[in-house]
Amino acid sequence: MIKRCEDIRDRIGAWMDGELSRSGAEEVRVHLESCQACCEERRQLEKLQASLEAVLVAGPSNVSFERFWPGVEQRINRKRVWHEDFFGRVRDLLTPPQLAWLVPAVIILVLTGVFSFESFFPGSRLAVQRNNFAAVDSIDAFGRNVAVLRENETKTTIIWLYQNQEGEDESTGEKTDASPSF
């Protein structure tokens, strides 16, 4: 019985508002006919509702609206300062609550994509440019001239082995063109 009363009391407000289904409303109505405790709950809610209406509706109901439209019209005709307009548009963009999550979600996706791009596409141009500098810890060119070039814009490290002047490479029969210019 106690559980039934709890269930009924949870629904008295919706019953008073006419928002229950026909069977639900009937259930509440029949229970109220026989239960004193729930009847008392109904009485209290009805008094609360009446008090709320008195405070929220009856009091200020005779406010004059003569100057209401002129106030709105003034706002429509007023030239907005640029930043009011800008922030107004930004607010309009963010206002729909269903879409408010979208803006930070897009920011997360973009940032995550940028930070993790090289994990998914390690050989990609973006990855190459972002984190490509190699450090040369040791180098042994076995007597040949060697140069290490590090280029900042492309973040490239080039180790260049020059031909031996004494013609060691000539024995391989390789003809060579000019050395590169960096």
Add this chain to the structure above:
Amino acid sequence: MSLLGKRLTRALLSSSILCFLAGFAGAAEITSQIVQIKIGAILASNQGDEFDSRLAPLEKQLKLMKYRSYRLLKEESQKVQRKGNATFDIPGGRSLVVTPQESGTKQLALRVHLQQGGKPLIDTTVRLNSGGNFLLGGPPHEGGALVISISATAQ
């Protein structure tokens, strides 16, 4: 706080946490034992003006050398354990051996040994970020110069 304010705050808070965690993930030390080594052997010369379209990802890097023509001769990829050797045949009777080292840092360390006909040309140890690359060039080949792009990715 308004409904919109609460939702925005919640979304911004969770996005900040996600970004923070992503940052940590990026900064994590590389402990993987398998490394994928990828090499590209390229002929750089002043004969002709050809730029091999397969070399598009490396275009900016290669053009630092100011040759007029670049042609991809060979591309190969191998997976190797740390301290293991990945050996590549390079055009012109050359051979490239790449050995990933233990690094203890977030970078990969590669020992690179290039030889020709059994004679060593260069032996170098290079540190780079996973997914990064460097160029090793200079040996003469077919009227131009051989450039080898070496990249490594921790698996």
Add this chain to the structure above:
Amino acid sequence: MEFSDWDLVQKCQAGETSAFQELVSRYQQKIFMVVLGLLRDREDSMDVAQEAFFRAYRKIKGFKGGSSFYTWLYRIAVNMAIDAQRRQKRNPLEFRDNMDAVLEEQNEVEKDPFSNVRDKELRAGLIAAINDLTAEHKAVIILRTVEGLPYKDIGEILGCSEGTVMSRLHYARKKLQGKLKAFL
């Protein structure tokens, strides 16, 4: 010939400001009452209500008729009132004083339903209890009590389900009941 809300919206979208004026005159009191219920200050409420109509005017070209015009308008007004509420720094006692001032100004004192002293205490307690509710709970109480809107429309205005409206109303009423038990 009386135009429907949608007819007036379309005229407004075509550039007829007079059509918007007609919409304003239809809903100005309703919007003001809802905002007043949330803000409890007449001047602020008048200001926010006018601003809500202005914002609706700016956005009306984007209104596609997916919901009814009045729920769309209420949504704008309620969100603005909730934002304005955060900026208010007054305490509940001042709210009661303001209500007295409103009533006196409008010569409503003799018609005051709270003429009995005990009832006056109930009114003061009720105003304080309403102000203690969270913005979401206050909004459902206002929309249901002031406008008598069905749960479905309240849900559309506040961007939540009918079930959530029912649950919030139940919670809000329970809270008010608890605070005013001695008077009910």
